[in-house]
Amino acid sequence: MNMIAYRQVNAFAQAVSAPTLQYAQTLFHENNTAFVASPKIYKRFPQVKIDDFATILAAVWADSVSGAGSIKAWLRASTAGWSDIEITNAANVTYASWHGLLVRKNLQDVGKYPAVTNDYYSSPDVIARRQRVDDPGTFLTAQSYGTNPWEQPVRGLNYLYLRAKNLYPGGLEGNFVAYNYKGSVTPPSKWNPLSTETGNSISAIKASSISPVLPSGQIGVTFDPFLFNFAADPGEHNCISVLAQTAYYTNPLPDDANFSIATWLLNDLASAWHNVAQPTQSKNFLYFTNRDDTPERFRFEAHVSNLPLGSVVQLRTEEKQHGGVEINSGPVHISSASAVIIAEGVINPKYDGRLEVTLDVPGLNGRLPPEAVVEIRTFWQVQDDNPNHAKAVVLAARNHRTLLDGDAAELFLGSFTFVGGSPD
Numbered sequence: 001m002n003m004i005a006y007r008q009v010n011a012f013a014q015a016v017s018a019p020t021l022q023y024a025q026t027l028f029h030e031n032n033t034a035f036v037a038s039p040k041i042y043k044r045f046p047q048v049k050i051d052d053f054a055t056i057l058a059a060v061w062a063d064s065v066s067g068a069g070s071i072k073a074w075l076r077a078s079t080a081g082w083s084d085i086e087i088t089n090a091a092n093v094t095y096a097s098w099h100g101l102l103v104r105k106n107l108q109d110v111g112k113y114p115a116v117t118n119d120y121y122s123s124p125d126v127i128a129r130r131q132r133v134d135d136p137g138t139f140l141t142a143q144s145y146g147t148n149p150w151e152q153p154v155r156g157l158n159y160l161y162l163r164a165k166n167l168y169p170g171g172l173e174g175n176f177v178a179y180n181y182k183g184s185v186t187p188p189s190k191w192n193p194l195s196t197e198t199g200n201s202i203s204a205i206k207a208s209s210i211s212p213v214l215p216s217g218q219i220g221v222t223f224d225p226f227l228f229n230f231a232a233d234p235g236e237h238n239c240i241s242v243l244a245q246t247a248y249y250t251n252p253l254p255d256d257a258n259f260s261i262a263t264w265l266l267n268d269l270a271s272a273w274h275n276v277a278q279p280t281q282s283k284n285f286l287y288f289t290n291r292d293d294t295p296e297r298f299r300f301e302a303h304v305s306n307l308p309l310g311s312v313v314q315l316r317t318e319e320k321q322h323g324g325v326e327i328n329s330g331p332v333h334i335s336s337a338s339a340v341i342i343a344e345g346v347i348n349p350k351y352d353g354r355l356e357v358t359l360d361v362p363g364l365n366g367r368l369p370p371e372a373v374v375e376i377r378t379f380w381q382v383q384d385d386n387p388n389h390a391k392a393v394v395l396a397a398r399n400h401r402t403l404l405d406g407d408a409a410e411l412f413l414g415s416f417t418f419v420g421g422s423p424d
Contacts, residue, residue, distance in 0.1 A: 013217040014099070016052040016169040020045045024060045025170075028248065034061035034074045042078040050075065050082055054090040059099035059168050062249040068095040098269040101164040101174050101205065101214075101244040107148060111167050111269050120265070121184075121415050123272035124148040125163035126240055132197070132225065136161050137208065139221045152278060152421075153230035153238070160194065160226040163219060164205050164244045164270070171213045174246040175202040178226045179253075183237040183275050184416035185288040185378050187256040187352070191241065194226040205244065236285050237277040237416065244270040256291040258380050259388040262411035263395060275416045281366035285318075285354045286416050288378055290347040295322040297381040297408070299344035300329075300355055306371040306420075307334045307361060313374070314358040315343040322346035331358070344381075359418060368420035377415040381408045 023044060027037040034057050041056070042048065048056075057074045058065055065071065071091035075082060082090075098111035103126075106119040127139060127149050138144060139161060162176045179191035196203045204212055205220035214220040230238055245251045251271065254264040264271070290296050300315050307313070316328035327345035357376055361368060368374070382392035384407045392409035 013167045014055050014169055016056055020048055021056055021170045024056050028060050034064055035077050038074045038077040039079050042080050050086055050090045054094040055099055055169055058094050060248050062100050068092050071095055098167055100168050100249045101270050102167050103164050103244050103270055103272040105272055121273045121275040123274050126242055126272055126274040127161040128153050129159040130154050132159050136221045136223050139163055140219050145219055155230055158228055158230050160228055162222045162242050165219050166214045166216050169216055171215050172246055173212050174205045174244055176222055177202055177243050179241045180228045181239050182287045183239040184286040185414040187289050187291055188253040189256050194228050196224040196226050198224050239275040241273050258292050262413055278421050279359055279418050282358055282360040284357045288355055290351045293349050295346045295349055298347045299379045301377045302341040303375040304339045305373045309334055310362060312360040313341050316356050318354045318356055322348050370420040372420040374418040375415055378413045380411045380413050383408050
């Protein structure tokens with residue numbers, strides 16, 4: 001079992017007035033929009049603090065939040081008479097934190113925006129097991145929550161347990177859906193939905209096997225595990241995506257457009273992925289896609305750590321791309337403890353294909369030594385003539401990325417990590 005311990009990092013749910021939250025929930029279920037509900041809530045609870053009010057609005061109408069601007073508009077609609085400075089501060093602070101079910105991207109994830117773009121695909125809340133766990137409640141302890149208990153799947157049937165922490169300001173019922181697909185950047189429309197051991201397409205998130213309501217601030221897990229068959233073709237690898245869903249945040253899959261996928265990856269704190277594998281041969285294949293109707297520039301990066309000196313790494317697309325150009329890093333001989341290998345070029349419109357990843361370590365027959373890590377990252381470089389360029393600039397800036405030459409904005413589309421060791 002790969003039980004890796006990390007420093008514990010805590011995420012907290014904000015405490016608010018229970019009657020105010022309950023009234024907001026009632027208005028939501030009566031199909032009031034946040035804009036319409038805001039003055040009704042304030043009229044009934046005129047002593048509500050602006051920060052608590054902003055949290056309630058953002059949590060209950062989470063599906064409608066498109067940025068801090070949404071929260072500002074709802075606060076202004078309250079007729080409370082708060083100043084623009086008070087409204088702006090409350091909206092910005094509220095929007096900087098997630099107020100729903102948190103599914104962590106990594107062990108340092110505490111549900112804050114902007115999201116980071118490194119270590120995105122080894123969620124500690126996506127837990128594979130080769131055999132059924134008698135008591136999934138063991139994943140709810142503080143000790144377990146501070147670890148990444150993923151167990152490398154075996155060929156054939158495996159069990160998938162999923163965790164989430166409730167950062168909503170009240171008790172919450174929620175479910176997971178889960179998908180399996182070929183790594184690493186496969187369009188969501190081609191993902192395969194998984195079913196649970198009892199044959200359901202969803203699995204409830206619980207703090208115990210009895211109660212369906214997850215208290216605020218508590219960790220929940222799926223007691224009905226998802227099942228998946230790990231049976232990739234030679235050199236291909238499986239990925240897992242999971243989405244936590246509630247009445248207030250329905251969290252559907254994004255559409256297949258490049259910008260939709262990039263936005264979802266960086267902004268959805270109720271979804272997570274686990275794209276990690278131990279290779280068994282030197283040539284490996286990762287799927288990627290350009291879902292737009294236009295040729296788009298992509299960059300593939302191999303971030304290499306602790307490969308033996310003299311190892312060879314190469315990235316190349318299986319087919320020539322736009323203009324008949326081959327995208328190929330060429331074979332790179334590793335000469336230091338860390339390295340970044342790059343292959344970039346323009347990908348054909350509406351293209352689905354494979355990136356060939358060569359990891360040739362002398363004497364290991366396609367495997368990596370235990371300490372080695374190779375992360376393959378895919379980026380989309382949004383040019384200034386793309387209709388999504390302005391939005392891409394904002395999204396890239398929020399996620400600490402700078403403009404490239406020619407004012408292109410670079411967006412992260414996904415990654416896959418190869419680790420050392422020998423699969424069973």
